[in-house]
Amino acid sequence: MENKVITRFAPSPTGRLHIGGARTALFAWLFAKSHQGKCLLRIEDTDLERSKSEHTKAIIDSFSWMNIQFDDEVIYQSKNKEKHLSAAKNLVKSNAAYFCSCTSERLKNLREEQQKNGLKPKYDGKCRELDLKEGSDTVIRFRNPQEGSVPFTDLVKGVIEISNHELDDLIIVRSNGTPTYNLSVVVDDIDMDITHVIRGDDHINNTPRQINIFKALGAKEPIYGHVPMILGEDGKRLSKRHGAVGVFEYEQLGVLPDALKNYLVRLGWSLGDQEIFNHEELVNKFKEGNINNSPSTFSFEKLSWFNKEYLSQIDSENLLSTLSSMETEFSQDDYSLEVLNLIRQRCSLMSDFSSESEYFFREVEDYDPKAVKKCINQQAIELLSEVLSEFESSKSWKASDVQEIIEKVLSKHELGFGKIGLPLRVALTGSINSPSIDRTAEVLGQKVVVERIQKAIKEFS
């Protein structure tokens, strides 16, 4: 009980759940689960300007879509404001923090001056020893140690040691009386008994500051694990201009939750040569694997491949039922099931089912010009007419019957299959890419096939 692992994911609700955030959360969650621990969700909603409750909802929805359940109830950081403030007061009392009356204006000038001189912008400690009292526009600053360094052993990066000279006295309570991020995080992590902080490596620089606050508060700091960022295909940090970056967008595109999860986890984590890990395997084996310490590039191609793999594992009945619950032409009947079985190996995204099945549910309106140019000529039209009359009079309509008829006409003219197969495919589907023509014709049905050939002949004559 004492040494139970507790991790947390702490997004700020300023937008939908981002792929990068989702992966960090996944790592934190899997880390906890593979150690039989807990993972908590803390919404960092203290930026009242940008935080929106609808975003909180969207974030939680994305996680439940991915089958990630956080433990206990969701914690809202804004509700802990009093705790943060009282921690700040204690710090002032113990002389680990002090009031500061420097204006934003002065700070801004100071920063510019330092930058100009090639220095790292830092607070110069003007009020550090002034022993000021609380005033109407004073802030509280943390009295960061000026000597020594802060070493910590990162779970993924190894030993990192940062000199206190690099750190300055950061503001922990604003002049309007609200606590700032670095204070809130520490107080909440203590409050929630967090044992391991798994977060993006853009937080590495905050870590030594936070460790100093932990110490000043008399608490033991958690173990940290900083996971590298995800980059876009151009090697820059993944952002909006790289296209789809939200979990919700992938859901819309028809990516399966397990596929997205598997892809995201493998992006930066590995266990030997294995690629496919189902949910249970991840939960059981995550801690045996290795988190990479360099940033990785997002690849839609590979995600697509994962999706295809997961798609192929779903049986047709289940697939049909999810498909018919989506905005597609599929419904829960035999015809849809046959269509599905005919086209499923041609699809890697759920959205592919619509485009691949179009001609099964709707009339062929447009013929692919390239296909027409390649396959339709006078001879093709004559052959189509011949096949048409055989089709019309056929008593039975199985794929084998269609096959037989085509071959009969073919052998009469001593021609190869393509002479009829291709034009027929164009007539029935509008293009030359489709499943085998006999099965396609069978599923389409005799009546539809006859009508489409008639229409095509009229169109091309």
Place this chain on the structure above:
RNA sequence: GUCCCCUUCGUCUAGUGGUUAGGACACCUGGUUUUCAUCCAGGCAACAGGAGUUCGACUCUCCUAGGGGACGCCA
């Protein structure tokens, strides 16, 4: 500018002093197939560069270069 992190095929990665540097995606070739897709077989392709340490470096150390990140009264 300062500090921090990172660097194996195009991409995701395995590798922890001695390997023909392995797998996956993508790509290419061949086979199966009435087209495409699927499937099967094969192929191309990498240790950023330079110094050390060592009998021996992809593996350890340092430097350089490149990439990413952080430097807010945002989180």
